[in-house]
Amino acid sequence: KQEVTQIPAALSVPEGENLVLNCSFTDSAIYNLQWFRQDPGKGLTSLLLIQSSQREQTSGRLNASLDKSSGRSTLYIAASQPGDSATYLCAVRQIAAGNKLTFGGGTRVLVKP
Amino acid sequence: DGGITQSPKYLFRKEGQNVTLSCEQNLNHDAMYWYRQDPGQGLRLIYYSQIVNDFQKGDIAEGYSVSREKKESFPLTVTSAQKNPTAFYLCASSITGTGSSGANVLTFGAGSRLTVL
Numbered sequence: 288k289q290e291v292t293q294i295p296a297a298l299s300v301p302e303g304e305n306l307v308l309n310c311s312f313t314d315s316a317i318y319n320l321q322w323f324r325q326d327p328g329k330g331l332t333s334l335l336l337i338q339s340s341q342r343e344q345t346s347g348r349l350n351a352s353l354d355k356s357s358g359r360s361t362l363y364i365a366a367s368q369p370g371d372s373a374t375y376l377c378a379v380r381q382i383a384a385g386n387k388l389t390f391g392g393g394t395r396v397l398v399k400p
Numbered sequence: 401d402g403g404i405t406q407s408p409k410y411l412f413r414k415e416g417q418n419v420t421l422s423c424e425q426n427l428n429h430d431a432m433y434w435y436r437q438d439p440g441q442g443l444r445l446i447y448y449s450q451i452v453n454d455f456q457k458g459d460i461a462e463g464y465s466v467s468r469e470k471k472e473s474f475p476l477t478v479t480s481a482q483k484n485p486t487a488f489y490l491c492a493s494s495i496t497g498t499g500s501s502g503a504n505v506l507t508f509g510a511g512s513r514l515t516v517l
Contacts, residue, residue: 291442296440323508328488330509331443333506378443
């Protein structure tokens with residue numbers, strides 16, 4: 288059974304520092320991995336999607352890498368801002384198990400001004 | 401603007417009552433999903449539907465029921481059989497529910513928070 292883990296569960300950094308968020312998964316038979324942002328009491332917003340054949344994806348200050356063989360993905364947020372404060376979740380889409388998404392527990396980020 | 405609308409945003413239920421959460425999308429997506437989120441935990445899949453008039457159980461379907469009579473609508477009923485229904489419920493959709501293309505990127509609604517009194 289696929290398990291997705293995000294460590295740490297919470298992270299606090301001063302404004303301007305780069306953020307590094309980790310996601311690990313146990314079954315490398317995946318179609319893709321997706322990073323989401325969730326603000327308190329709200330739904331999820333998709334940030335980046337990395338296909339299993341890709342090594343990284345970039346969007347503005349965000350960069351996500353994928354190492355499928357080791358079961359790891361990292362989300363980098365450059366020059367963090369207070370508006371980046373949110374919970375970040377990763378999810379993998381499995382080739383088996385009906386093509387379902389399996390989510391990690393999320394990392395709650397606080398960027399202090 | 402296209403998107404997913406969930407209602408109500410907040411819902412209170414007495415023990416023993418069934419409640420229905422609404423999810424409507426105008427994105428012309430084939431696939432729709434219901435997830436449950438508990439504090440500090442990831443999302444867990446309740447039910448999903450890849451096409452009208454068809455749906456499958458997710459990882460935690462017990463105590464829940466769904467229908468998919470229209471492409472745009474995927475309501476979730478939380479029945480009295482669900483032992484611990486207090487949670488945040490999220491509906492999502494994607495162009496398709498299969499394959500490896502970007503067409504299965506999920507779009508989420510704003511969520512419904514259910515509290516059992």
